[in-house]
Amino acid sequence: MDWYPESDETPLFRGVASFAEGRAPKVLDRHWFRDDQGRDISAELPGWPPAPAHEKRGEKAAKVGRGLGIFGKATAVVVAGTVELLSSGGGSNVNFKGPDGAEPTDPALEVEDFPVMWAAAGTTARTAPFQLDPERRPDRSYRTDLQLTDRRLLVLGSASVQLPAEVLWDLPLDRVAGAVQHAFATHGADLTVTFTDGSWVRLDLLSKGSAAKVAAILSGETEPVALNPAQQAAVDSWSSALPKPVEFVVNSVDAAAGIVSVEAKAHVGKKVVNAGSITLDAEGKPVLG
Known part of the structure; x- marks a missing residue:
C-alpha cells in the first residue's frame, strides 16, 4: 500500500483505521x-x-x-x-x-x-x-x-x-x-x-x-518530531528487513542534542505489532544504553 506525500509536506502518522464498534x-x-x-x-x-x-x-x-x-x-x-x-x-x-x-x-x-x-x-x-x-x-x-x-x-x-x-x-x-x-x-x-x-x-x-x-x-498538543536526513537514512536501513507496511512513532529524547527514539509498528493483517525501536543521535548513529 504505497502512498507518497507532496514534496512540500511532512508525513506525521500512518496506521490502520476503521469505524469503531460498541463495547457495552x-x-x-x-x-x-x-x-x-x-x-x-x-x-x-x-x-x-x-x-x-x-x-x-x-x-x-x-x-x-x-x-x-x-x-x-x-x-x-x-x-x-x-x-x-x-x-x-x-x-x-x-x-x-x-x-x-x-x-x-x-x-x-x-x-x-x-x-x-x-x-x-x-x-x-x-x-x-x-x-x-x-x-x-x-x-x-x-x-x-x-x-x-x-x-x-x-x-x-x-x-x-x-x-x-x-x-x-x-x-x-x-x-x-x-x-x-x-x-x-x-x-x-x-x-x-x-x-x-x-x-x-x-x-x-x-x-x-x-x-x-x-x-x-x-488537538495541537504537541509538535511532531521530524527526522533529519541522516536519521531518516539510518531508519530506512534499520527497518529494511521489517514486514511492510510499517509505521514509525518518533519521540524526542534530548531536544538540545537532537537525540530521538524511533519505535516501529508493523501492520500485519488487522493487527499492529511492535517491531523494535532504535535511539539515534543527530548524526544518525545509534545511541546505546
Missing part, C-alpha cells in the same frame, strides 16, 4: 450513523452501499454483559439536538465499568447507543468514505489507513499491500477542530475526530499508542 452489551460489535437530531442516516449518505441493519441487543444480552463485569441501565433520549442520559432516578450518573476498569465518558453515546458519525446535512463527517465500515467493503481483506501530514488528513485504501493505495478522503487540517481518545473501547484505541462544523466521526486505530499520537497531533 447493548451495542456490542455494532455502530450507527446519526444526524444532529439522532436519526439514522445510513441510507442518506451519498454513494454508500447498503449494509446489514443493526438492532440494539436486548436485555438478555445486557444481563450476560453485566455477568462479565459490565453493568448499568439507563435510557438515552435526544433533546434539542443533543443526547442526554437519564437514569431511573432522573440523574445522569450511571455506574458502568468494563472489566479493565475503563468507564464511558458519555454513556448515552457509548452504552445506550453507539454512533460513529454525528453529522447534520452538508457537514464534513458525511463525506467520510464508506470503506471505513468493514461491513460495506466489497472485499473483507480491504484495508483502510489514516494518514496525517502537516497539511492534510487522508484515508487511504487498498485490497492488498502490493497494490497502490487509493486516496479515499483528503481533507485540509484546518477543517479539523480536534480529537479525543476514548479508553472505553474495544482496543482502547477509539478516537473521535471533530470537524470545525461540529460534525464528528469515531474511529478505531487498533493501537492505544496510535490513538494517543493522533489525538495529540490533531
Whole structure:
C-alpha cells in the first residue's frame, strides 16, 4: 500500500483505521450513523452501499454483559439536538465499568447507543468514505489507513499491500477542530475526530499508542518530531528487513542534542505489532544504553 506525500509536506502518522464498534452489551460489535437530531442516516449518505441493519441487543444480552463485569441501565433520549442520559432516578450518573476498569465518558453515546458519525446535512463527517465500515467493503481483506501530514488528513485504501493505495478522503487540517481518545473501547484505541462544523466521526486505530499520537497531533498538543536526513537514512536501513507496511512513532529524547527514539509498528493483517525501536543521535548513529 504505497502512498507518497507532496514534496512540500511532512508525513506525521500512518496506521490502520476503521469505524469503531460498541463495547457495552447493548451495542456490542455494532455502530450507527446519526444526524444532529439522532436519526439514522445510513441510507442518506451519498454513494454508500447498503449494509446489514443493526438492532440494539436486548436485555438478555445486557444481563450476560453485566455477568462479565459490565453493568448499568439507563435510557438515552435526544433533546434539542443533543443526547442526554437519564437514569431511573432522573440523574445522569450511571455506574458502568468494563472489566479493565475503563468507564464511558458519555454513556448515552457509548452504552445506550453507539454512533460513529454525528453529522447534520452538508457537514464534513458525511463525506467520510464508506470503506471505513468493514461491513460495506466489497472485499473483507480491504484495508483502510489514516494518514496525517502537516497539511492534510487522508484515508487511504487498498485490497492488498502490493497494490497502490487509493486516496479515499483528503481533507485540509484546518477543517479539523480536534480529537479525543476514548479508553472505553474495544482496543482502547477509539478516537473521535471533530470537524470545525461540529460534525464528528469515531474511529478505531487498533493501537492505544496510535490513538494517543493522533489525538495529540490533531488537538495541537504537541509538535511532531521530524527526522533529519541522516536519521531518516539510518531508519530506512534499520527497518529494511521489517514486514511492510510499517509505521514509525518518533519521540524526542534530548531536544538540545537532537537525540530521538524511533519505535516501529508493523501492520500485519488487522493487527499492529511492535517491531523494535532504535535511539539515534543527530548524526544518525545509534545511541546505546
